[in-house]
Amino acid sequence: MSYAFQANGLVKRFGKTTALAGVELAARPGTVLGVLGPNGAGKTTAVRILATLLRPDAGTAEVCGLDVVRDAAKVRELIGLTGQYASVDEDLTATENLVLIGRLLDMRKAEAQARAAELLERFELTDDAGRRVSTYSGGMRRRLDLAASMIGRPAVIYLDEPTTGLDPGRREEAWRLIRSMTDGGGAVLLTTQYLEEADALADEITVIDHGTVIASGTPAELKRIAGGQTISVRPRDPGRLAEVAVILHAVSGREVESRRDMVSVPVGGDGDGAFTEAVRRLDAAGIGVTELSLRLPSLDEVFFTLTGRHTEEVAA
Secondary structure, three states, rough: OOOEEEEEEEEEEEEOEEEEEEEEEOOOOOOOOEEEOOOOOOHHHHHHOOOOOOOOEEEEEHHHOOOOOOHHHHHHHEEEEEEEOOOOOOOOOOHHHHHHHHOOOOOHHHHHHHHHHHHHHOOOOOOHOOEHHHHHOOOHHHHHHHHOOOOOOOOEEEOOOOOOOOOOHHHHHHHHHHHOOOOOOOOEEEEEEEEEEEEHHOOOEEEEEEEEEEEEHHHHHHHHHOOOOOEEEOOOHHHHHHHHHHHHHHOOOOOOOEOOOOOEEEOOOOHHHHHHHHHHHHOOOOOEEEEEEOOOOOOHHHHHHHHHHOOOHHHO
16 A cells, blocks of 8 residues: 555654654545544644654655665655644745745745645635735644645645634634645645544544544544443423433443433434434433434543543643
8 A cells, every 4th residue: 555654663862761662653545634632642743753853863764766765855845744832934924924934845936826826716815915024823824834734735734733823713724725735636635633633534543642642533433442322412491300310221222321412322322213212212201302313422531531531631
């Protein structure tokens, strides 16, 4: 199988601290690999090795078949990198920033200007292209930073927690742009602490904790780690929560969980039989609902299954 990038057995130590302890990563062209984990898990260290900014103490890494240590200069021609914080020059305009990067990548001036104009339109910055970046909002700077990572048409793009500090609306906007980055067959490595971000963007996910890969697979495969599915019901009349709990317990044979105005219960197998029976019994009891769902576990529930901690506990 041909990979856009892959890492095998990466080890990196800083003094007595082992940041990476044999990490394996790989992604095919045209896909997004989500690298998920809390602060200090080793995500950024792995990105810096793949981007030729750090040398591993052990293991190997390749980008488009080129070794990141032996062929570092060639690898740099194939990659784009966006870090956690916008790195564009605030004293320049958006156009000047992108043209400057293009020229540093040995583009002719006309070519760099044309590519800058193309990306500014794609990232919806054309109307503000002549403004100094110091006058931009955080969301606009992040869009410009994403555009800058693509100026050289990289085969691989590393996005290290690219939506850190963005409000939910701006994060959704960034997600849309990130999804478009694989349109031409490029591969994206996305590190994030946001479980919903990995779920929304990644074709495959690798979970890292304390420098070690603890799970990998598609979002659906990882969710199966937590086991089965969950039926959730929010009755229109909160006073009927107890009745809903009795019904869900009867169809599942398992202990139910009540949270404010919703009742949930895990179900075995594909859950279809229990869900159908729950719908029938709710209807027979005349219990109207505002929400009724059968879902796989969330990635937060998967993380809890793998580590015994919820992500908000880790962040704290």
